Amino acid sequence: MGDDLPIDIHSSKLLDWLVSRRHCNKDWQKNVLSIREKIKHAILDMPENQEIIKLLQGSYINYFHCVRIIEILKETEKDTKNFLGFYSSQRMKDWQEIEGLYRKDYVYLAEAAQTLQRLAQYEIPGLKRQIAKNDQAVVDATKKHGDYIKTAEDSKKQYEKELVRMGLKGKSLRAELLELAAELPAFFEEISKDVSNLESSREHYQLFRDYMHQGNTPKNSNILPALSLLIQRGLDVTAYELKYGEKPDRIEKPNFDLLLKADSGNTNESDEIDFGDDEIDFGGEEAESGEIDFGTDLQVVADDTGAVGQKIASGQDALNLLENSETQKIVQQELNELLAFLTMRLEDETRDTSADALIRGAEKRPETIAKVTDKNLKEWISQIEKIITKLNNSQKKHLYKIRGSPQYVEQVVEDLEKKRDLEARYKRLQKLMLDKQEEARNVVAKTNEELKQVVESTRQLQKQVEAEISKKYNGRRVNLMGGINQALAGV
Numbered sequence: 460m461g462d463d464l465p466i467d468i469h470s471s472k473l474l475d476w477l478v479s480r481r482h483c484n485k486d487w488q489k490n491v492l493s494i495r496e497k498i499k500h501a502i503l504d505m506p507e508n509q510e511i512i513k514l515l516q517g518s519y520i521n522y523f524h525c526v527r528i529i530e531i532l533k534e535t536e537k538d539t540k541n542f543l544g545f546y547s548s549q550r551m552k553d554w555q556e557i558e559g560l561y562r563k564d565y566v567y568l569a570e571a572a573q574t575l576q577r578l579a580q581y582e583i584p585g586l587k588r589q590i591a592k593n594d595q596a597v598v599d600a601t602k603k604h605g606d607y608i609k610t611a612e613d614s615k616k617q618y619e620k621e622l623v624r625m626g627l628k629g630k631s632l633r634a635e636l637l638e639l640a641a642e643l644p645a646f647f648e649e650i651s652k653d654v655s656n657l658e659s660s661r662e663h664y665q666l667f668r669d670y671m672h673q674g675n676t677p678k679n680s681n682i683l684p685a686l687s688l689l690i691q692r693g694l695d696v697t698a699y700e701l702k703y704g705e706k707p708d709r710i711e712k713p714n715f716d717l718l719l720k721a722d723s724g725n726t727n728e729s730d731e732i733d734f735g736d737d738e739i740d741f742g743g744e745e746a747e748s749g750e751i752d753f754g755t756d757l758q759v760v761a762d763d764t765g766a767v768g769q770k771i772a773s774g775q776d777a778l779n780l781l782e783n784s785e786t787q788k789i790v791q792q793e794l795n796e797l798l799a800f801l802t803m804r805l806e807d808e809t810r811d812t813s814a815d816a817l818i819r820g821a822e823k824r825p826e827t828i829a830k831v832t833d834k835n836l837k838e839w840i841s842q843i844e845k846i847i848t849k850l851n852n853s854q855k856k857h858l859y860k861i862r863g864s865p866q867y868v869e870q871v872v873e874d875l876e877k878k879r880d881l882e883a884r885y886k887r888l889q890k891l892m893l894d895k896q897e898e899a900r901n902v903v904a905k906t907n908e909e910l911k912q913v914v915e916s917t918r919q920l921q922k923q924v925e926a927e928i929s930k931k932y933n934g935r936r937v938n939l940m941g942g943i944n945q946a947l948a949g950v
Contacts, residue, residue, distance in 0.1 A: 465936040466928070470579050470943035473924075474572040482931065483569040491570055494560045498525075501553040506535040521574060522558070522567030523923045529554050571924045575943060578917045583946040586910040593906070596899040604892035611885035618878040625854050625871075629879070632872045639854070640861040646849075647781040651693045653846050654790075657797070658690050660839035664800050666827050686793040689780050698783035699772030707772035784859060791850055798843045805836040914950045917943070 468476050477483045498520050505511055511531055514524050529551070536548040561567040622628065627635045665682055681687065688696045699707045780786045849855075860867040925937040 463935075465938050466932060467938045467940055468928075469941040470575055470939045471941060473939065474569060474576065477565070477568055477572055482928075483565050483572075487564065487566050487569040490560065490564070490566050494557060494566065497553065497557050497560070501550070501557060504550055504553075506532070506550070508535060519574065521571060521920065522561040523571075523920065525554055525558050525561060529558060568924065568927060571920060571927075575917065575920060575924065575939070578913065578920075579942040579946040583910065583913060583917065583950075586906055586913065587950075590903055590906050590910065593899040593902045597896050597903070600892045600895040600899065604889055604896070607885045607889045607892060611882050611889065614878065614881035614885060618875070618882065621875060621878060625857060627875075629875075632875055633868055636857075636861060636868055636871060640858045643782075643855075643858055646855065647694060647779070650781060650846060650849060651689060653842065653849075654686065654689050655693065656842055657686070657839070657846075659835075660797060660801060660843070661686060661690060663828070663831055663835075663839075664797055666825065667800075667804070670825055670828055683793040683797060685780055685786060685789045686797065689790060694779040694781065696780050697772045697776060698778055698780060698786045699770075699776040701780060701786055701789070702776060703770075705770065707776075708770040709772070710777045711771060711773040712777045782859075787850070787859065791847065794843055794847055794850075798840060798847070801836050801840050801843070804831075805833055805840065808833040808836060910950060914947055918947060921947075 474483075478485055502515055502520070505515070508531055511528060514520070514527065532548070532551050532554060536551045561570075619629075625636075626639060629635075661683055668682065685701055688701060697707060697710060699710075775783055775785075778786075780790055857867075857871055861871070921939050921943060925939055928937045929935055
């Protein structure tokens with residue numbers, strides 16, 4: 460009955476099992492080294508045989524390969540066999556010697572056991588992991604490809620939205636910005652005319668404050684100085700005058716040399732960009748050739764013939780109150796101050812409050828204050844709000860800075876080009892993800908083929924080892940189980 464029971468051996472314990480039962484010696488490895496060296500030399504001289512070529516291609520030559528090679532050589536080398544039945548062929552002698560060394564102390568079983576263990580524990584799982592890794596790489600690259608498509612579309616929309624916001628077409632960014640900046644003098648003139656209509660509201664603010672102080676108004680308490688100058692004299696007032704409180708003897712406007720760099724969309728080279736009113740010449744002598752010099756240096760041309768002590772407004776101080784960014788801020792602050800006062804006054808006029816009673820019930824109330832109605836206040840508030848809205852136009856804010864400093868053009872263009880280039884960048888990444896998908900798929904296909912060959916040779920070696928052990932136990936069935944079967948499962 461015992462002879463009918465199968466022998467089950469765990470593949471990871473196979474080598475230990477063979478040694479413990481004295482089928483193999485513990486020092487079997489030192490014998491394998493000399494055998495491997497002989498195999499290395501023997502395969503250098505082999506006959507042209509397709510089966511031998513297949514045996515030697517890429518696989519680890521083991522004892523069972525040697526046995527098959529000898530069988531093939533018996534046919535290819537049969538002419539070298541003498542009358543005693545021995546082969547004179549060196550090829551046959553080499554392989555027969557290798558076979559004999561393998562069989563001595565059953566070295567071939569120990570080597571086969573170690574090979575099966577390596578295949579089951581490392582090589583086959585390693586190939587499976589490589590396939591899984593590249594399968595995941597395909598999934599990740601596919602997802603990223605979709606994400607990059609969406610991001611590229613979003614980047615394009617953001618860029619186009621920015622162009623619309625700034626009023627640009629996007630063909631020649633620098634030229635388009637300069638053309639828009641050339642419209643600023645007319646825009647400032649429009650704002651100046653709107654501000655001139657605020658004289659009544661400013662006067663009401665002054666009178667009301669004087670009334671509230673009951674004649675005790677501090678000296679030199681001129682309210683809204685920047686707004687007052689703009690109302691009285693418009694764009695003729697320079698930032699210098701507001702800053703120092705006196706008119707300059709001479710005005711030296713900034714000399715802007717703008718270098719219009721080549722853009723993807725060319726503009727008409729013969730066109731001259733005129734920034735109007737001879738206030739700021741954005742063309743200079745270069746305009747005659749149609750080329751706008753967009754240099755980065757801001758040059759203030761000084762005249763060394765001026766008289767000593769002469770008051771000279773130069774650079775940014777030579778700009779009018781709306782062109783100069785600092786004085787424009789002051790103008791806006793004063794507009795907000797006036798707006799806040801008028802809003803408060805409107806609330807007083809439309810509600811019964813103590814302040815309202817004080818003003819309307821006072822016997823000495825000035826007629827100039829009393830005659831102002833809520834209708835007047837609403838009209839003034841509307842005028843100021845419209846002016847503030849115009850000044851705070853997002854497109855115009857960029858142009859203000861261009862008017863004050865041509866270097867700002869480069870910054871705006873650079874920011875816009877970065878937004879534009881994002882689309883191209885994400886399209887390149889799309890292509891990269893497609894390449895990664897293809898590369899990963901190729902690796903999967905190649906590794907699958909390699910895995911298939913390794914599994915096939917492993918199954919064959921497993922059967923051969925089981926058969927060899929079975930011979931030692933009178934033909935009892937031998938089962939290699941455990942890790943080897945897990946490694947071969949599903950392939």
